[in-house]
Amino acid sequence: xxxxxxxxxxxxxxxxxxxxxxxxxxxxxxxxxxxxxxxxxxxxxxxxxxxxxxxxxxxxxxxxxxxxxxxxxxxxxxxxxxxxxxxxxxxxxxxxxxxxxxxxxxxxxxxxxxxxxxxxxxxxxxxxxxxxxxxxxxxxxxxxxxxxxxxxxxxxxxxxxxxxxxxxxxxxxxxxxxxxxxxxxxxxxxxxxxxxxxxxxxxxxxxxxxxxxxxxxxxxxxxxxxxxxxxxxxxxxxxxxxxxxxxxxxxxxxxxxxxxxxxxxxxxxxxxxxxxxxxxxxxxxxxxxxxxxxxxxxxxxxxxxxxxxxxxxxxxxxxxxxxxxxxxxxxxxxxxxxxxxxxxxxxxxxxxxxxxxxxxxxxxxxxxxxxxxxxxxxxxxxxxxxxxxxxxxxxxxxxxxxxxxxxxxxxxxxxxxxxxxxxxxxxxxxxxxxxxxxxxxxxxxxxxxxxxxxxxxxxxxxxxxxxxxxxxxxxxxxxxxxxxxxxxxxxxxxxxxxxxxxxxxxxxxxxxxxxxxxxxxxxxxxxxxxxxxxxxxxxxxxxxxxxxxxxxxxxxxxxxxxxxxxxxxxxxxxxxxxxxxxxxxxxxxxx
Numbered sequence: 001x002x003x004x005x006x007x008x009x010x011x012x013x014x015x016x017x018x019x020x021x022x023x024x025x026x027x028x029x030x031x032x033x034x035x036x037x038x039x040x041x042x043x044x045x046x047x048x049x050x051x052x053x054x055x056x057x058x059x060x061x062x063x064x065x066x067x068x069x070x071x072x073x074x075x076x077x078x079x080x081x082x083x084x085x086x087x088x089x090x091x092x093x094x095x096x097x098x099x100x101x102x103x104x105x106x107x108x109x110x111x112x113x114x115x116x117x118x119x120x121x122x123x124x125x126x127x128x129x130x131x132x133x134x135x136x137x138x139x140x141x142x143x144x145x146x147x148x149x150x151x152x153x154x155x156x157x158x159x160x161x162x163x164x165x166x167x168x169x170x171x172x173x174x175x176x177x178x179x180x181x182x183x184x185x186x187x188x189x190x191x192x193x194x195x196x197x198x199x200x201x202x203x204x205x206x207x208x209x210x211x212x213x214x215x216x217x218x219x220x221x222x223x224x225x226x227x228x229x230x231x232x233x234x235x236x237x238x239x240x241x242x243x244x245x246x247x248x249x250x251x252x253x254x255x256x257x258x259x260x261x262x263x264x265x266x267x268x269x270x271x272x273x274x275x276x277x278x279x280x281x282x283x284x285x286x287x288x289x290x291x292x293x294x295x296x297x298x299x300x301x302x303x304x305x306x307x308x309x310x311x312x313x314x315x316x317x318x319x320x321x322x323x324x325x326x327x328x329x330x331x332x333x334x335x336x337x338x339x340x341x342x343x344x345x346x347x348x349x350x351x352x353x354x355x356x357x358x359x360x361x362x363x364x365x366x367x368x369x370x371x372x373x374x375x376x377x378x379x380x381x382x383x384x385x386x387x388x389x390x391x392x393x394x395x396x397x398x399x400x401x402x403x404x405x406x407x408x409x410x411x412x413x414x415x416x417x418x419x420x421x422x423x424x425x426x427x428x429x430x431x432x433x434x435x436x437x438x439x440x441x442x443x444x445x446x447x448x449x450x451x452x453x454x455x456x457x458x459x460x461x462x463x464x465x466x467x468x469x470x471x472x473x474x475x476x477x478x479x480x481x482x483x484x485x486x487x488x489x490x491x492x493x494x495x496x497x498x499x500x501x502x503x504x505x506x507x508x509x510x511x512x513x514x515x516x517x518x519x520x521x522x523x524x525x526x527x528x529x530x531x532x533x534x535x536x537x538x539x540x541x542x543x544x545x546x547x548x549x550x551x552x553x554x555x556x557x558x559x560x561x562x563x564x565x566x567x568x569x570x571x572x573x574x575x576x577x578x579x580x581x582x583x584x585x586x587x588x589x590x591x
Contacts, residue, residue, distance in 0.1 A: 036081035038068035045111035046074065046083070054102035059091070075117070082114035089144065090122035100124050105131045117142040121169070124149055130170075135159050142167040146222065149173075155226070160211030168215065171224035171248065205230045205253075213240040224250035224275075232258060235288060244271060250300075251278035259284050273298035277324065280305050286313040293317050300324040302348070309334045310349075314341065322346040326372065333358045341365055348372040350396070359384040370394040374420065377401060383408040394418040398444065401425060407432045418442040422468065425449060431456040442466035446493065451475055455482040464488055470495035470522070479506035479523075487513035493522040495545070502530035503551065511537045524548050524569070532575065534558050542588075543567040554578055560585040567591040 050063050062072040068083070069076035075085035090100035101123045109115075110133045118134065121144045130145060135158035143162065146169045155170065205227040212218075218241050228234055228249070235257035238247060254276070271292045276285070281304035289296070293316045300322075307329040314323070318340050331353040338344070342364055354376040362368065366388055378400040386392070392413050402424040410416065414436050426448040434440070434457060441463050450472040458464060464486055470493045478501030479494065503523070510516055516537050522545040531553040535541060542564050551573040559568075560582025566589060583589070 036069070036076070036079055037066075038074075038076055038081050038083065041111055042083045043068040045106075045108040046071070046086075048108035049088075049106045052104040052106040053088075056102070057091075057099040059099060059101070077114070080114075083112050084114055085117035086112065086115060087117075087119045088123070089119040090147075092122060098122060102126070105133075107133055109133055110136055113137065114139055116140060116164075119144040120148065121145060122147045129154065130156055130159070132156055132158060135161050138162065138164065140165055141217075144169045145173070146171040147173070155206060155211070157211045160214035163214055164217055165215045166217050166243075167220040168218060169220070169222040170226065171222040171250070173225065207231065208233055209237040212237045216241065217243055219243050220246040222246075222248040223252060224248055226252055229253040229255060231255070235259075235285075239288075246273040247271060248273070248275040249279065250275050254279040256280075256282045257284055257288065259287055270295040272296065275300040276304060277302040278304070283311075286311060289313065290316070294319055296320055298322045301328075303327040306330055308332070310337045312337060314338065316340060318343060320344055324348045325352070327351040329353055331355065333361065338362060339364050343367055345369045349376070350374040352376050354378060356380070357382055357385040361385045363388055365389065366391060368392055372396045373400070375399040379403065381406065381409050383411065386410070387412060389413055391415055396420040397424070398422040399424075403427065405430060405433045407435075409433060411436060413437065415439055417463075418466075420444040421448070423447040427451065429454065429457055431459070434458070435460060437461060439463055444468040445472065446470040446495075448472050453480065455480070458482065458486060461486070462488060465490040465517075467491065468493040469497055472497055474498055477501050479503075479509075481509055484509035485512060487515075488517065490517050490540075491520040492518060493520075494526070495522050496525040499523065499526035499528055501528065503528040503546075503549070504530050504533040507533035507535065513537075516540065519543065519564075521545065532556060532570070536561050538562065540564055545569045546573070548572040551575055555580055555583075557582045559583060562586065563588070565589055 046063065046068050050060050053060070060073065065071070068074055069081060073087040074083060076082060077084050088101060090098050092098045102125065104126050105120070115137050116139050118137070118140060119142070125148060134143070135156055138161065140162050141164050143165060144167070207230050209231055221241070221244060232255050234249075234254060238244065272295055274289070274296065275298075277300045281301055289299070290313060296317055296319055299317070299320060302324040303326070305328060306325065309332045310325065310330055312334070314320070314337050320341060321343055323344060323346070326348045327350070329352065330349065333354070333356050338361065344365055345367055347368060347370070350372045351374070354373065355378065357378070359382045362371070362385055368389060369391060370393060374396045375398070378397065379402065381402065383406045386409065390412055393415055395413070395416060395418070398420045399422070402421065403426065405426070407430045410419070410433060416437055417439055419437070419440060419442070422444040423446070426445070427450065429450065431454040438460050440461050443461070443464060443466065446468045447470065450469070452475055465488055467483070467486070467489060468491070474497040476497070476499065479499060483492070484506060510518070517540050518538060519540050520543040521538075521541065522543070524545045524547040526549055528546075529550040529552070532551055532555050534556060535544070536558050539562070541562050543566060545567070547569045551570070552575065554576050555570065557580045559580060563586070565586050568589065568591070
């Protein structure tokens with residue numbers, strides 16, 4: 001399923017970013033346009049803020065010159081010089097690595113009364129609650145506090161004073177007043193023999209959202225992972241925000257909405273994006289969603305315990321471009337439910353119990369770019385189900401029970417760039433099944449029962465960059481020539497494929513490619529023998545996995561020429577180890 005991740009992002013990130021940018025303000029005054037200098041009072045406030053922060057990564061190194069309007073992370077009004085934006089969000093570098101601020105939020109922040117944009121996200125401040133002073137910055141239009149250690153704090157009602165807010169993100173803080181166990185009273189339990197208080201505390205959840213209707217200008221609201229289990233008025237409250245475009249309440253333990261008390265829906269309210277994933281959704285929520293059939297572009301109902309047939313409510317949602325229904329208990333087939341979704345670009349039905357597809361299930365989805373049907377119970381595919389999918393770029397059918405493919409199944413998918421068929425029961429491939437896939441860049445056939453490959457299978461795949469054949473009982477002997485001559489490959493995995501023969505000879509075949517672009521090569525857990533190959537033609541190689549084979553001899557000095565190499569695994573072979581000095585030249589090597 002890793003193959004489709006980049007397509008998932010490609011198909012959805014643009015929509016999410018547009019929604020995010022739309023809700024934000026266009027306040028990005030460039031320093032070059034400044035005609036005024038910052039005010040001394042506000043400069044002093046910024047220096048006080050810096051003084052109370054622990055800036056381990058020196059992110060505020062520019063804060064010291066006379067004109068604070070030219071400091072990084074600070075934006076001023078070009079005419080008045082007042083500070084209107086303050087960007088103090090941590091820097092996320094990926095793979096659980098980030099550069100963050102610690103310490104305190106200085107009370108001097110109250111001096112920045114003209115502040116319209118405040119980002120304090122992704123940090124580790126000492127505060128355990130939302131600083132009340134922020135609620136006095138009455139000009140704020142954008143407030144981002146997501147991913148801070150505010151566990152146990154309440155949402156202050158004073159936040160309702162920020163009546164100019166258009167963007168509010170308090171997500172990923174597990175907000176809710178937390179009261180610890182009264183340990184001082186446990187001394188009275190004189191006969192106690194066993195006590196386990198691990199992970200024990202009493203939580204007072206957010207009782208209501210009465211402060212929310214005061215934010216009548218709000219366009220973007222994210223309260224994900226806030227405990228709203230007792231906020232029975234959540235839907236009625238949200239419904240009083242006439243300008244709301246984006247609503248994200250992921251993992252909030254939402255109670256079922258009471259529609260009988262729901263206020264009249266303002267016709268100007270045009271929700272574009274709704275994310276209720278990670279909650280328990282009842283049918284009553286669909287009655288509310290029906291009011292936005294013509295405006296909804298993004299809807300996420302994954303992990304909401306939906307069961308049975310896919311609800312008919314989606315029939316009229318003609319404006320939807322992204323629909324997530326993954327990780328539910330949907331079963332059966334309702335071919336008409338998607339019949340009007342001609343605008344849909346992304347559809348995820350993964351991790352359900354679907355066992356079949358009707359011949360016309362996706363018939364009218366002419367705009368669909370990515371379809372995820374992974375982790376279901378599909379045992380056969382009706383080729384007519386995909387008949388009109390000429391725009392499809394990604395298809396994930398992994399973790400099903402497919403044992404065969406009709407030659408015409410993918411006949412009309414001329415735009416397909418990613419196909420994941422991993423973790424099925426395929427024992428043979430008709431080479432004509434991929435005949436029209438000239439745009440295919442990624443193909444995952446791992447964890448099947450393929451015992452052989454026809455050389456014509458990949459004949460038309462001149463764009464192929466990713467190929468995973470791992471854990472198939474392939475009886476190919478050496479790495480076949482038709483694979484070695486796929487000169488567009490960047491990633492090849494044949495882990496555990498019963499490969500035999502001299503590895504160096506197979507590697508030599510790749511030398512026929514004018515420019516070898518391969519970046520990742522995994523041939524581990526096979527029976528490849530002979531000396532360690534010369535990979536000098538693999539100048540782009542970043543990851544090389546040759547573990548658990550029968551290689552002999554020594555690693556040659558030529559390994560040092562692989563200047564891009566980051567990972568090298570050659571354990572469990574029969575190599576005689578004398579570490580070549582040239583390994584010291586691999587400056588990018590991490591593993």
